[in-house]
Amino acid sequence: MxxxxxxxxxxxxxxxxxxxxxxxxxxxxxxxxxxxxxxxxxxxxxxxxxxxxxxxxxxxxxxxxxxxxxxxxxxxxxxxxxxxxxxxxxxxxxxxxxxxxxxxxxxxxxxxxxxxxxxxxVDAAPPAARPGPGDAPDDAPLKAAETAGSPVTLQAVKRGVVHRWTGTLTSVSFSHGFLNAMQDDMHLHIRAGAIASWSKESVDGSDVFSAIDSNGKALGLTLTAEAGSLTA
Structure with missing residues (x-):
């Protein structure tokens, strides 16, 4: 080969x-x-x-x-x-x-x-490993935001970067092993089994929901909404 x-x-x-x-x-x-x-x-x-x-x-x-x-x-x-x-x-x-x-x-x-x-x-990169199947991720805050129709901020944080988007979620669904939120200017893809729950805290008049994995570790993904606007 x-x-x-x-x-x-x-x-x-x-x-x-x-x-x-x-x-x-x-x-x-x-x-x-x-x-x-x-x-x-x-x-x-x-x-x-x-x-x-x-x-x-x-x-x-x-x-x-x-x-x-x-x-x-x-x-x-x-x-x-x-x-x-x-x-x-x-x-x-x-x-x-x-x-x-x-x-x-x-x-x-x-x-x-x-x-x-x-x-x-440099040499070509090796192909990325494909994750195995898993349960549908907990989608409660995302679906609540879609139902409420009020603006939210999604944020991903990892070493070296903070990335955020603000807008109204209109399409949240699970298919082909991923929970997806698809907007014209934003896509969110969450692998099956990645989110077991969301923690919630109040910060400066906002509710901040943090995605938690099955080991109790925060993924670095948060959803922020006006306090009391979501029923998640």
Whole structure:
């Protein structure tokens, strides 16, 4: 068996310089995994600002804060769906993925946005492991938010990044092993079995629901709503 052709390249290590190019990429999917949950923002990034050691990327209804000191490596690669979808993957010093930014406006625009930043070819990444089946995740706050029709903020937090979206949930359902909330500018995918329960606390006039796994550990995914607006 021949090795797969690699399009994988390590970018010159200047995280802020790379992230400042993101608005020029155009429409993209910016995804953050918090254990078994994947929170994705869809659309163009409008601004990138440096704030107290963080690169802050903002678009309509969403914000992503990258801790620059936590970024060890930035890699470009591509996947082939109907079209070629190039992406930037951001890693910490332990090789864990902090975020993935998938370009939706084509390889030509992606390459033009990164022009002048040195890239070093590396071997193709091994295929990702597929998780096994599990029970439907606890969806109580998500379904309550959908029923209430009031704005909420979803937030994913992991080492090196905080990623949030604010809006009204209109479509929450479980299918093919995932609990999904699908909006035009946000996708949330939660793997079967990932959430056993949600804890609730009151913070500054808001109810904050935190996703908890079967071992009692917080995933890093929260839903925040106006106090008393949800019956979860």
């Amino acid at each position: 021949t090795d797969p052709v690699s399009h994988r390249q390590v970018l010159a290590h200047d995280p802020l310089a790379v992230l400042r190019r993101v608005p020029a990429i155009g429409n993209l999917i910016l995804g953050i995994r918090a254990d078994g949950a994947l929170l994705e923002g869809l659309g163009a990034i409008e601004s990138v600002e440096l704030e107290d050691g963080f690169a802050v990327l903002r678009g309509p209804a969403r914000e992503t804060r990258f801790e620059l000191a936590a970024i060890a490596t930035l890699v470009t690669d591509q996947m082939v769906m109907t079209n070629v979808l190039p992406f930037i993957e951001i890693f910490d010093a332990d090789g864990n993925t902090i975020a993935k930014l998938t370009a939706l406006d084509g390889l030509e625009r992606f390459d033009a946005a990164l022009e002048g930043i040195a890239r070093t070819p």
